[in-house]
Amino acid sequence: MLTRLTIQDVVLVDRLDLDIRQGLSVLTGETGAGKSIILDSLGLATGARGDAGLIRAGASQAAVTAEFDLPAGHALYDFLEDKGLALEAGEPLLLRRVVSRDGRSKAFVNDQSVSVSVLKALGDSLLEVHGQHETVGLLDPRTHAAMLDAYGDCAAEKAAVAETFRALKAVRERYRDLQARSERAAEEVEELTHRLSELDRLDPQPDEEAQLATERSLLGASERALEDITEARTTVGGDQLSQRLAKAFRALDHARSRAQQAGANEGHAVLKALSEAAEALDRTLIAADEALALMDAAADALDVEPGRLDRVEERLFALRAMARKLNVxxxxxxxxxxxxxxxxSEIEDAEGALRKLSAEVAQAQAAFNAAIEALRAKRLEAGAALSVAVMAELTPLKLDKAAFRVDIRALEPERYTAHGGDQITFEVRTNPGADWGGMAAIASGGELARFALALKAALATRGDEGVAGPVMIFDEVDQGVGGAVADAVGLRLKKLAEAGQVIVVTHSPQVAARGDQHLKVSKAEVEGAVRSKVVELSADETLEELARMLSGAEITPEARAAALRLRQSPVVAG
Incomplete structure (x- = not known):
């Protein structure tokens, strides 16, 4: 529901904070007092077109903020989350619009900048405006099917139509694709056979490229390591090193023997040095043999298959070439x-596959047709009930000579869609014997507003309990009527407000007397400038305003008495 409206520098308003309550709120005031400013401001906050002409003289910009309270589970929570405007349950929803002198406007949702289209989408879900000269949703035939379906609780049947439509569309596309392929089968079979033969010869395996790339890296590293080991072995001399060390050891041993023959004893320095040299050489020989053996062991551990790296690279090249060829x-x-x-395989067995798909198409078509018929039956039932409900509303609204019907016409099968196969139009005639026609084309201004009110009252009798509908705003719905008709309008507005929030701009005391909240719009001169203001009237002030509306400029005791009778008159079903 709408809980608060804040207006700054719009036309004759410099600053206005207006609290709106649940139920029926009425706005009254003399002609020209500024009642339209309230509605224009609310429209601005909910995405209507911004106009620099709305800015109060002397101000640089106009700003309007509308505060709404969304019940838990409202569909707009998902919409807000999709737009990155997530709202916590219980948190107010603030829609704000700022219009500058240069014609530019800015839109905000809970102080986050948004496009005007987002603001308008929210406004379309939150408000429903009915006025004499507006083409509102009720008058647009494109909306009638959705209204009737909601009234008749056709959700399950609509879902079945949508589901079978998607299934039929999918199988038809499969049939058309296979049929097109079969028509060019000869050329395609030759091409497919050739490509498949190439792939069969190549025999690509899952994850093969990654495995080959890893193996190529390892093989490359192994070959380079073998080259390094070979170079190390060559550098130290390989087996020749052992031979040279052994020859040197023997030479030292001969030198030791000759020193002994010359008379050197075991403690002689020469023998001692030769013995230590021979021992060192022996250790070197052992270490050299161990180093060579370890080099050979390392080379054996690498165990690189000759030519394996070339074969891996060739395989990678072949796989990648085929992938480029097939563009995959x-x-x-x-x-x-x-x-x-x-x-x-499908092409080679195209005839059998086409027969199978043709049967599937026929089966899907039958299911879709059955869903269409089930939805149509439910709509016809709902249409008859809605017609009776609206007709019951017309008599109390003094439209007893008028009639209303829901016209449901079956479309040609080729025009069936996921939304059904019917053209649904709300039609009226204002006098017996007159032609039926759309509401906007047939009804006069005053009748049009009352037809809209009757339809909304009838639609409100069906719907999910606890599910909040949009705030309904009626702009001078009582235009051109008075007395008992105006009283009937007031009663219907009161009834409609029982299920939600209704705001009505009225000149009729009979309508205003039914308000749960009475807001009076007036204008006065403030510091040399004319300003509009809105005040909420108390019970006594409401009686005085009703008396003014009944008697004019001079309020008489009789007018006050009549006002009291209006306020005290019972609210009964018409």
Whole structure:
């Protein structure tokens, strides 16, 4: 529901904070007092077109903020979340619009900048405005099917139509695709056979590219390591090093023997040095043999298969070349191979597949037609009930000579959609014997507003309990009527407000007397400038305003008495 409206620098308003309550709120005031400013401001806050002409003289910009209270589970919570404007349950929804002198406007939702289209989408869900000269949703035939479906609780039947429509569309597309492929089968079979033959020879495996790339890296590293080991072995001399060390050891041993023959004893320095040199050489020989053996062991551990790296690179090249040829990724080659094999199999058995798909199309078509008929039956039932409900509303509104009907016409089968197969129009005639026609084309201004009120009152009798509908605003719905008709309008507005929030701009005391909240719009001169203001009237002030509306400028005791009778008159169903 709308809880608060804040207006700054709009036309004759410099600052206005207006609290709106649940139920029926009435706005009254003399002609020209500024009642339209309130509605224009509310429209601005909910995405209507911004106009620099709305800015109060002397101000640089106009700003309007509308505060709404959304009940838990309201559909707009999902919409807000999709737009990155998530709202916590219980948190007020603030819609704000600022219009500058240069014609530019800015839109905000809970102080976050948004496009005007987002603001308008929210406004369309939150408000429903009915005025004499507006083409509102009730008058647009494109909205009638949705209204009737909601009234008749056709959600399950609509879902079945949408589901069977999607299934029929999908199987038809499969049939058309296979039929088109079968028509160019000869050329496609030759191409598919050739490509499939290439893939069969190549035999690509899942994840093969990654595995080969890893192996190539390892093989490359192994070959370079073998080259390094070979170079190390060559540098130290390989087996020749052991031979040279052994020859040197023998030479030292001969030198030791000759020193002994010359008379050197075991403690002699020469023998001692030769013995230590021989021992060092022996250790070197052992270490050299161990180093060579370890080099050979390392080379054996690498165990690189000769030519393996070349074969791996050739395989990678072949896989990537085929992927480029088919314009796919290497990793998709196995799936492409399977897809080609399946396509070839389908084409080769196209006649049988087409027969099977044709049967599926017929089955899907039958299911769709059955869903269409079920929805149509539910709509016809709902249309008859809605017609009776609206007709019951017309008599109390003094439209007893008028009639209302829901015209449901079956479309040609080729025009069936996911929304059904019917053209639904709300039609009226204002006098017996007159032609039926759309509401906007037939009804006069005053009748049009009352037809809209009757329809809304009838629609409000069906609907999910606890599910909040939009705030309904009626702009001078009582225009051109008075007395008992105006009283009937007031009663219907009161009834409609029981299920939600209704705001009405009225000149009729009979309508105003039914208000749960009475707001009076007036204008006065403030510091040399004319300003509009809105005040909420107390019970006594409401009686005085009703008396003014009944008697004019001079309020008489009789007018006050009549006002009291209006306020005290019972609210009964018409």
């Amino acid at each position: 990724l290497v990793e998709d080659l196995p799936a492409t191979r399977a897809k080609m094999a399946h396509a070839l």
